[in-house]
Amino acid sequence: MLKLTDGDQAMLNGDRGPAPQLAMSILVRMAGVYGADALMDISQAHIDSTIYLGDATLEFAERLASLGAKVAVPTSLNVSGVDECGWKDWAVAPEWAAKAARQMLAYERMGAVPTWTCAPYQTHMRPVFGQQIAWGESNAIAFANSVIGARTERYPDLLDICCAITGRVPAVGLHLTEHRGGQVLLRLAAVRPALQQDDQFFAVLGHLVGKLAGDLIPVIDGILVQPKEDHLKAFSAAAASSGRVALFHMVGVTPEAPTLDAAFQGRQPAQTIEITTTDLRAARAELTTADGRELDMVILGSPHFSLAEFSQLAPLVAGARAHPRVRFLITSSRLMKEHANETGVLAPIVAFGAEITLDTCILASPMLPPEIKTLMTNSAKYAYYAPSLLNTRVTFGSLADCVRSAIEGRVVRDESVWLIA
Amino acid sequence: MRAAIAGRAIVAGEAEGDALVTHDALSFWGGYDFHTGEIIDRHHPLAGVRAAGRILAVPFSKGSSTTTAVLLEAVRAGTAPAAIVTTGVDAFFALASIVADVMYGKSFPVIALDAADFASLTTGEHLTIELSGVVRRR
Numbered sequence: 105m106l107k108l109t110d111g112d113q114a115m116l117n118g119d120r121g122p123a124p125q126l127a128m129s130i131l132v133r134m135a136g137v138y139g140a141d142a143l144m145d146i147s148q149a150h151i152d153s154t155i156y157l158g159d160a161t162l163e164f165a166e167r168l169a170s171l172g173a174k175v176a177v178p179t180s181l182n183v184s185g186v187d188e189c190g191w192k193d194w195a196v197a198p199e200w201a202a203k204a205a206r207q208m209l210a211y212e213r214m215g216a217v218p219t220w221t222c223a224p225y226q227t228h229m230r231p232v233f234g235q236q237i238a239w240g241e242s243n244a245i246a247f248a249n250s251v252i253g254a255r256t257e258r259y260p261d262l263l264d265i266c267c268a269i270t271g272r273v274p275a276v277g278l279h280l281t282e283h284r285g286g287q288v289l290l291r292l293a294a295v296r297p298a299l300q301q302d303d304q305f306f307a308v309l310g311h312l313v314g315k316l317a318g319d320l321i322p323v324i325d326g327i328l329v330q331p332k333e334d335h336l337k338a339f340s341a342a343a344a345s346s347g348r349v350a351l352f353h354m355v356g357v358t359p360e361a362p363t364l365d366a367a368f369q370g371r372q373p374a375q376t377i378e379i380t381t382t383d384l385r386a387a388r389a390e391l392t393t394a395d396g397r398e399l400d401m402v403i404l405g406s407p408h409f410s411l412a413e414f415s416q417l418a419p420l421v422a423g424a425r426a427h428p429r430v431r432f433l434i435t436s437s438r439l440m441k442e443h444a445n446e447t448g449v450l451a452p453i454v455a456f457g458a459e460i461t462l463d464t465c466i467l468a469s470p471m472l473p474p475e476i477k478t479l480m481t482n483s484a485k486y487a488y489y490a491p492s493l494l495n496t497r498v499t500f501g502s503l504a505d506c507v508r509s510a511i512e513g514r515v516v517r518d519e520s521v522w523l524i525a
Numbered sequence: 526m527r528a529a530i531a532g533r534a535i536v537a538g539e540a541e542g543d544a545l546v547t548h549d550a551l552s553f554w555g556g557y558d559f560h561t562g563e564i565i566d567r568h569h570p571l572a573g574v575r576a577a578g579r580i581l582a583v584p585f586s587k588g589s590s591t592t593t594a595v596l597l598e599a600v601r602a603g604t605a606p607a608a609i610v611t612t613g614v615d616a617f618f619a620l621a622s623i624v625a626d627v628m629y630g631k632s633f634p635v636i637a638l639d640a641a642d643f644a645s646l647t648t649g650e651h652l653t654i655e656l657s658g659v660v661r662r663r
Contacts, residue, residue, distance in 0.1 A: 130620075137614060157598050164628060258590075348588065
């Protein structure tokens with residue numbers, strides 16, 4: 105039975121105004137759904153409800169804003185439905201751009217920080233280990249819980265903002281230590297370090313783990329390399345696209361998994377699944393739906409391209425030029441582009457012929473012209489969603505493959521490390 | 526096969542329709558076109574099937590947080606499933622129904638069944654969902 109504090113009850117009664125009342129009324133009904141006994145405080149939020157889909161998402165945002173809603177905790181904003189300054193360069197309809205911009209404005213009016221990124225953990229809004237937060241955006245939820253050790257439930261759009269306005273969440277699930285232990289063991293069986301060092305490895309592994317984990321918390325054992333932060337970002341995004349992973353543990357890598365025993369909180373795994381190189385090859389193959397070598401666009405940056413990724417890309421493209429037939433698009437945030445510019449790594453990328461879209465991505469904004477039919481990407485999330493959402497065919501490859509293909513004007517992949525048994 | 530299954534009403538309501546059953550989780554963002562009510566996730570076995578007005582039995586949501594927003598749009602557009610039946614408590618589906626109620630005075634039942642009862646459902650059978658959470662076959 106849910107017990108509310110006096111503060112919760114005051115909000116529910118409307119003593120703090122109509123917006124907290126509306127947010128609290130939704131939160132209380134959801135506490136009933138979750139079976140919560142109480143609500144608890146959060147100290148940060150990330151809002152995925154920013155994505156404009158149509159009239160309902162806009163009406164919800166504007167209802168809250170018109171009631172005078174203000175966020176009660178520091179709150180970052182996910183991607184929107186439009187690149188506010190750059191949409192005219194693309195196939196975005198003016199009516200869409202106008203409504204998506206109105207939705208952006210509604211959330212800004214609530215006092216959230218206009219980060220406009222799906223990688224808020226790579227901004228100054230990054231939470232810390234153990235921090236109680238309410239985050240939307242599937243990749244960000246998985247990253248915050250698993251890689252940082254912050255604590256968020258898997259929050260859906262429309263609830264994230266209610267948590268931010270009230271500063272409260274149902275005290276359930278991944279907010280509580282006892283629900284953060286691993287549930288299924290996924291063990292890499294003799295997967296060579298050379299393959300694990302490949303630039304595509306963690307995205308492919310994430311895609312596979314998402315499919316295998318079902319609704320359980322996976323523990324991955326057998327990692328022999330030290331992944332970069334952007335590899336764990338790619339893993340998080342992939343596992344939260346092919347599956348519903350909101351928390352994973354990687355033994356010897358993530359903070360709640362110094363040992364296998366710690367990852368399972370001393371319990372025995374209910375189930376163990378072996379992952380072989382053959383399984384990984386099959387998972388990688390699934391991410392490619394194109395069958396030829398035709399290429400209209402290379403697309404990078406889901407989740408949003410980081411400064412480290414810009415820095416990795418710069419020497420690969422320096423002095424080269426993308427083929428005139430192939431567009432080369434990077435989706436990122438205003439902050440990351442500014443950092444890339446300041447550190448000098450943006451200039452060679454722009455000289456290569458790359459275009460940069462900010463605030464949004466190709467999945468959240470109807471920006472691609474219809475002649476773009478075949479994509480190449482190093483993002484498992486783009487590879488997963490683009491065929492369904494954009495009716496495009498996709499080739500998945502490494503960052504180096506993407507650059508080489510853009511230069512040659514056709515798909516080229518170095519698959520040598522994937523072919524060795 | 527029992528004629529009445531005792532489900533748990535996560536969001537209570539009444540609905541009637543033909544069942545559309547899948548054992549694979551679904552993300553509505555990138556998986557459901559709210560303009561048409563069709564399942565569009567090409568990785569999903571129900572890709573190309575229209576779920577609008579049917580009783581969609583799907584074990585749980587996966588993928589994007591925006592699943593809830595897509596479902597809210599579908600309720601507003603009249604293209605949502607008549608009800609959603611799951612195996613456990615799925616906050617994403619429940620929230621869409623609750624917010625649809627708040628915004629538009631329209632909600633849909635979300636019912637959780639135990640795994641064996643869920644497994645007994647078949648596509649095409651006619652189901653009635655009662656306020657108590659009972660799922661009745663006819």
